[in-house]
Amino acid sequence: MIRLSRGANAVLLSIAAFVLVVLYGPLLVAVFFSFFTFENNAVNWGSFSFDAYASLAHDEGIITAVLNTFLVGAVAVSIALVLGTALAFHYNGSRSRFRELLQLVIFLPFLMPPIITGLSLLVFFRxxxxxxxxxTVIIGHAVFVLALVYRIILNRLQTLPSSLVAASLDLGASRWQTFRYVLAPALMPAIGSAAILAFALSFDETLITLLVTGTSSTLPMRLWAMMRMGFSPDINALVALILIGSTMLALLAMRFVGAPARR
Amino acid sequence: MSLRAGIDVAELDEGRRARSYRIATTALAYLIPGVFILLPLILFLVQSFYYVDHGKEVHELTLRNYVRFFNDAAFVPVFLRTCILCLAVAVIAVAFAYPVAYLLASIEGRRKYVFALAFVIPLMMSYIIKIYAIRAILGSNGFLNRILLALGIIDAPLTFLIFNLQAVALTLAILLLPFAILPIFIALERIPRNVLDASADLGASAWQTFRRVIWPLSLQGTVVAATFTFVLALGDFVTPQMVGGTSGMTFGRIIYSQFGFAFNWPFGAALSVVLLALVLVALAITGLVTRRHPS
Known part of the structure; x- marks a missing residue:
């Protein structure tokens, strides 16, 4: 563990505090102005209201976008979970030289800049x-989150003792029974955290979506369209709600995965 | 789905059925990533060798898109400017991430992970919302200008805060900072305690320990952090679009416009290949540097 002198500690603390302000400040300001309005270059403290939130409930476009976002996330994550699990089993069981190549291909959409992934899918769809x-948005999201899901499940699979499967088969279980009663329960935590993280990624995915989307759009697309027209308390209200949602999702994911670098 | 987790179950099956089963699952395993990841990339690469003539795509392989990129005075300067922009983003992000990671690594016990979490959570928050929030602060009608006006510090809104390249660099640095903190934190965390104790026992000052021991051992993570931010900044086109204005043109935006207004997909594809080549060069340099300084 690194030790710090008192002076160095003070300097680093002030830098860290500044970084926190920069990271969170803009978001808090947006949330603040979902409740209050600006008048004559000053905050009107009497203007506190939930009007902006109420008007969101009547905005058809936003409600559709929210539903689309959940639909895309749920379907794309389900596809990625099935595929990712199958591919993790394949990698783990195969001794083929090509399995590394296959793994690289799975990782590509995650490693390449999203603009490349999005544009190549765009050309492919045409x-x-x-x-x-x-x-097409669902396919794009599934391809994007597959790498993450695959990696998490493979990690878990590789740490399982091989005696688990051997014992199950020795005791007369079929392959399917071994999967259903031995491997699936052992993989469940990994599948759960992969699902949450993948959903969080899908929920926020903007760059690939922007390239492969049609007329019906997800929430980030809707926000992007709204923001081009300017600012409004409505957007701030939506921002506040999304922040609450994504923070809860983040905390849930962290709980599942454990602290990021815990060893 | 094959279930050979760890052991070779194939031996347990009767020969031929198991073999055809294995061939079938292998084919399936390769099919979907092949069709939905590899094939689109190949098509995209091929697309970059086509060209557009009088608004129609000609499916004939030529190098004219690449020639156009290098010869047209409009593109190379933007490309270079984008490189410098993204380098600046990487430098700013790492300059702030290193002290934060250093502080986090010096915190005792489990608490350090809780504090680290506070710096990582913004990653999970909506990307487009963060851009919007930053724009709402920097804009000519934004929060910062209104405060300054209200305090009487300025008479007219400051216009240089947004819609230029500096605003793009600033916004990208804020967005990507958490990505830079993580690898540096992990690298610092990995430094064994006894190495630091040994350095102190041998009479090194705090500064000498940092300069001779900690810095070299954390260099790999720092380079990874810089590469992360550089590559992520390079591929972004939404941030420059939202805070860059007309003077904040970047390479990513030019690529995007080829698929939008300009409607020249082959040329856009060629520009993307150039971008991808730059990303590969950045990754290769990182690989070289980190191999030379293994931690």
């Missing part, structure tokens, strides 16, 4: 005559 819609 060549395959698939019109841009929510389905």
């Amino acid at each position: 060549e395959a005559d698939i019109p841009r819609s929510l389905i």
Whole structure:
């Protein structure tokens, strides 16, 4: 563990405090102005209201966008979980030289800049005559989160003792029973944390979505369209709600995964 | 789905059925990533060798998009400017991330992970909302200007805060800072305690211990942090679009516009390949540096 002198500690503390202000300040300001308004260059403290939140409930466009976002997230994550689990089992069981290559391909959408992933899917959809819609968005998200899901599940799979499967088979269980009663329960925590993290990524995905989306859009797309027109208390209210949602999701994911670098 | 977790179950099966089963699952395992990841990339690469003539795409392999990129006076300067911008973002992010990571690593016990979490949580918060929030502060009608006006420090709103390259660099640095903190924190965390004790026992001052022991051992994580931020900044086109204005043109935005207004997909694809080449060069340099300084 690194030790600090009192002076160095004070300097580092002030830098860290500044960074926290920069990271959280803008968001808190946005939340603040979902309740209050500005008048004559000063905050009108009497203007406190939930009006902005109430008007959100009547905004058809936003409600549709929220539903689309959940739909895309749920379907894309489900696809990625099934595929990621299957691919993790394949990698773990295979001794083929090509398995490393396959793994690299799975990681590519995560390693490359999202603009490349998005544009190559865009070209692919055009060549395959698939019109841009929510389905193309789902495919884009599934491809993007697959790497993460695959990696988390493979990590868990590789730490499982091989005697587990051997014992199950020795005791007369079929392959399916071994999977259902031995491996699946052992993998469940990994699958759970992979699902939450993948959903959080999908919920916020902007760059790939922007390139492959059709007319119906997800929440980030809707926000992007709204923000181009300017600021309004409505956007601030939406911002506040999304922040609460994503922070809860983040904390949930952290609980599942454990502190980031805990060893 | 094959279930050979750790042991070779194949031996337990009767020969031929197991083999055809294995071939089938292998084919399936390669099929989906092949079709939805590799094939699109190959099509995209091929696209970059096509060209557009009188608004129509000509499916004929040429190098003219690449020639155009290097010869047209409009593109290379933006490319270089974007490189410098992203380098600046990486430098700013690392300059602030290193002290934060250092402080975190000096905290005793489990508490350090709780504090680290506070710096990582913003990563999970909506990306587009963070850009919006920063814009709401820096804009000419924004929070900062209103405060300064109200306090009587300025008479007219400051306009240089937003819609230029500096605003893009600042916003990207704020967005990417958590990505820079993590690898440095992990590198500092890995330094064994006895190495630091040995340095102190041998009479090194705190500064000497930092300069000769901690810094070299954390260099790998620092380089990884810089590469992370550089590569992520390079591929972004939404941030420059939202806070860059007309003077904040970046390479990512030019690529995006080829698929939008300009509608020249082959040229856009070629520009993306150039971008990807730069990313690969950055990763290769990182690989070289980190191999030379293994920690």
